[in-house]
Amino acid sequence: MEYRQLGKSDLNVSVIGYGAWGIGGEPFWSTEGETSSIRSIEKAIDLGINFYDTAPVYGFGYSEELLGKALQSKRKDVIIATKCGLVWKKEELKAIRKRATRESILEEIELSLKRLCTDYIDLYQVHWPDEDTPIEETMNTLLQAQKEGKIRYIGVSNYSVAQIEESLKFGQIVSLQPMYSMLERDVEQDRLPFCIENEIGIICYSPLASGVLTGKYDENTKFKDWRGQGIIGNFTGEVYVSHIKKVKKIAEIAQKYEKTLAQLAINWLLHQQGVSTAIVGVKTPDQVEQNMGAVGWEISNNDLKGISGILEEGC
Ligand SMILES: NC(=O)c1ccc[n+]([C@@H]2O[C@H](COP(=O)([O-])OP(=O)(O)OC[C@H]3O[C@@H](n4cnc5c(N)ncnc54)[C@H](OP(=O)(O)O)[C@@H]3O)[C@@H](O)[C@H]2O)c1
Known part of the structure; x- marks a missing residue:
């Protein structure tokens, strides 16, 4: 495993991180059950994955609870990243709201610490910007929690450059967590160069485009989970069909290296300047093991050019 420093922090994160959204299960994902989820975390530890990303909203607390259970005995050896700013009154997708007020965050931290069976969170990230709460209020609350030792570092997710700039007026932010994969490259337009210049680490979410x-999917796939509901990402319509066409061509390049498409996609992402880690969404020990094949080898310059050509083809 390779490790990279996350922004200006002293966190040395494994380039493949453990994305714990999937193990949270319903209402977003289906899983193979708790035993398989726990084993996948244990497998990740064995293989040198030290970075675990979760959020209260993943399974409405369940993902954090599973991580807490599985990581308790390894607490000092792992880096736990969780989030704040999404709250719910009912355990339903439609009931989730953005809320990054002082009162809400202080309550969220206590609940996360309890579920994660820990007394500190290494990286605490604002999940989505809350347009109704001044960034000053959010940042001052996080800085207070940092002073009290409840969180070690502050990160943000899904923020624009302007929102990061505003946050930096009040204190240090060590990371941005954007959607970033071969198929979703918007971040390269503005946030990636900004973060490189300001030494803010990039934690890529949905590195396999979910x-x-x-x-394993084709143009006829009809997703029954959140992917079929058009909330985030492109899993229906013309853009999806265009993605599938590109995926088929890129899979041929992966074959040349005797690698899976997923391994090539993660390797490509880790090759992009500014990237600290790719948090891959896994639910089984086998997936964790397979994804390890993404590190320790290089895509040739010629194939990198070929991949760029395929990705730049229009819909
Ligand atoms: N900050 C945010 O707003 C935000 C948003 C989304 C995600 N995230 C974070 O990013 C992490 C990853 O994102 P993601 O779950 O959307 O997507 P992802 O990592 O791009 O893809 C996950 C999907 O890949 C499949 N997969 C993984 N390894 C595989 C393997 N070796 N073989 C076959 N299939 C494999 C899983 O399939 P199965 O379903 O069949 O198991 C799962 O559906 C999340 O867990 C979460 O921590 C953050």
């Missing part, structure tokens, strides 16, 4: 870059 499964599309594994090659």
Whole structure:
């Protein structure tokens, strides 16, 4: 495993991180059950994955609870990243709201610490910007929690450059967590160069485009989970069909290296300047093991050019 420093922090994160959204299960994902989820975390530890990303909203607390259970005895050896700013009154997708007020965050931290069976969170990230709460209020609350030792570092997710700039007026931010994969490259326009210049680490979420870059879906797939609901990402319509066409061509390049498409997609992402880690969404020990094949080898310059050509083709 390779490790990279996360922004200006002293966190040395494994380049493949453990994305714990999937193990949270319903209402977003289906899982193979708690035993398989716990084993996948244990497998990740064995293989040198030290970075675990979760959020209260993943399974409405369940993902954090599972991580707490599985990581308790390894607490000092792992880096736990969780989030704040999404709250719910009912355990339903439609009931989730953005809320990054002082009162709400202080309550969220206590609940996360309890579920994660820990007395500190290494990286605490604002999940989505809350347009109704001044960034000053959010940042001052996080800085207070940092002073009290409840969180070690502050990160943000899904923030624009302007929102990061505003946050930096009040204190240090060590990371941005954007959606970033071969198929979702908007971040390269503005946030990536900004973060490189300001030494802010990039934690790529949905590095396999939530499964599309594994090659296991085709143009006829109808997703029954959150992916079929058009909330985030492109899993229906013309853009999806265009993605599938690209995926098929890129899979041929992966074959040349005797690698899976997923391994090539993660390797490509880790090759992009500014990237600290790719948090891959996994639920089984086998997936964790397979994804390890993404590190320790290089895509040739010629194939990198070939991949760029495929990705730049229009819909
Ligand atoms: N900050 C945010 O707003 C935000 C948003 C989304 C995600 N995230 C974070 O990013 C992490 C990853 O994102 P993600 O879950 O959307 O997507 P992802 O990592 O792009 O893809 C996950 C999907 O890939 C499949 N997969 C993984 N390894 C595989 C393997 N070796 N073979 C076959 N299939 C494999 C899983 O399939 P199965 O479903 O069949 O198991 C799963 O559906 C999340 O867990 C979460 O920590 C953050």
